[in-house]
Amino acid sequence: MKKKAKINDTPVCQVRMQAISDTMSILSGKWKFHILGTLIEGSKLGFMDLMREIDGIGSKMLSKELQDLEMNHLVSRTVLDTKPITVEYAITEYGATLAPLINELAKWGIQYRQSVHG
Template sequence: MKKEAVLNNSPECRSRIIAITDAMQVLSGKWKFHILGTLIRGERMRFMDLLREVEGIGAKMLSKELQDMEMNHLISRTVLNTKPVTVEYEITDFGKTLEPIIEEIANWGIAYRKAISEN
């Protein structure tokens, strides 16, 4: 006997789907997890340090991703009054709440690479 798909339109289910959609919109993109993972592991970092650390990203894309994450309160940007002007980025306390998620994604990636290499 074939099971029928059950659509759950309860308020709890709808609320959960909206929350997942929100999270995916804030965290989507090729670079955000890499940037966040880098900032979680370190302290404040300058733009050029991040550019060197996040292998393969261009300056324009890094700038866009940093702006998005600052707008979403995941990182903070500090402009120092130096010559030339220095800009530093650091993860916010709210951004740090993503650390266990980033760690789990890293663990999954390690397991995935191991499983693929064994086949």
């Protein structure tokens, strides 16, 4: 009676598990959701704007996380030819598809607080 019986061994489960890993990998780290959330709220923000909006983040992390997000086409980076050079960060159309997911996260978190508190 050898046990192998894998619930997760069905193709559909494998695909879902992989998809969840992909998503979490893309959105990994302490700051990605903050950055994305901020850019969804106020489209078109400069680097220093983001520093001011996102409480506690350092320039190194912001820079790195923005690069990650840009690589995954969730955020766009546009260098403007202004007097002092300015960079404009914005959510892409594709990045905006994360809104329902972010809403679910927020919804669950809020409900969690209520269930703990009340």
